[in-house]
């Protein structure tokens with residue numbers, strides 16, 4: 001499915017990170033990619049993150065997944081919303097909803113959360129730290145958007161949901177299947193199902209906080225540092241006042257910290273690894289049987305399509321001497337003919353590479369390594 005009535009450049013210029021936008025059904029043809037029963041099935045899986053929110057305006061109770069299949073039969077008349085995180089990791093048809101939004105770089109994309117609500121269901125007025133495209137999949141939902149919030153915005157006392165104490169609606173729309181509402185970070189919003197069978201797909205983005213970046217970067221750097229790498233002062237001169245921390249000492253100390261942080265190449269490599277680390281690293285995607293180099297060669301010679309695992313994260317950084325390919329937190333340094341293939345596998349989630357691209361032996365090894373990490377697979381004929 002593609003967005004045909006949508007101008008990405010105008011959207012980035014006028015709305016992205018700036019203000020909400022309602023996009024009335026811009027698809028060539030909207031087809032709801034997931035059945036509510038399949039969503040309920042995912043919420044019963046132990047490796048899938050899910051929540052069930054029961055109640056409506058004023059009183060909400062939250063249950064965390066994995067849910068027992070019998071739980072769905074016991075839902076009463078009260079409005080309810082089932083929310084399942086990272087459905088794109090498990091359902092390729094849902095993962096396909098990301099492609100139309102790839103005018104935004106992959107590393108900014110988080111995942112697709114899917115909600116299913118009965119009449120009147122919703123998670124209450126709140127704000128998120130991230131941009132989101134809310135695609136109405138099935139049924140109808142009334143969305144209201146409101147004020148810009150921040151860490152000081154008063155919240156209602158609720159242990160699980162970050163509900164806003166005040167909501168000042170500025171706009172309101174009823175979304176029909178295929179309609180999309182873009183909501184920038186920190187804008188108050190509230191969606192309430194109008195009628196049953198209301199499904200919403202949230203294409204969510206991520207943006208690291210400065211504190212998260214510094215904490216993780218420093219943590220990972222410190223792990224590699226040597227205890228002998230230490231302040232030293234062989235040229236120490238006598239000071240008039242021994243109580244003073246001198247300008248010279250401070251300059252050296254400051255340089256010890258900032259010099260280590262300032263290395264752009266190390267930062268680039270670290271960020272590539274960090275930002276492609278899987279969201280759910282505990283989920284094991286590795287194949288039952290390891291793939292051999294011979295099998296890889298055979299598949300590539302036969303023109304078998306390479307399919308990226310939708311749960312895997314791929315990015316590359318252009319380096320002076322080649323390409324650093326990052327897959328699920330691992331760096332593959334491509335310097336020996338595999339550079340073009342690395343760029344291509346980052347651009348396309350399904351790939352029948354041409355013979356020239358696949359020729360270098362380094363590409364065969366790379367494909368084998370990625371296959372054995374569960375990041376790519378060879379398409380099976382059904």
Ligand code: SIN
Nearest residue numbers: 115122123191200202
């Ligand atoms: C929902 O799908 O019900 C909630 C999505 C959101 O507000 O971020």
Ligand code: CO
Nearest residue numbers: 126127128189
């Ligand atoms: Co939200």
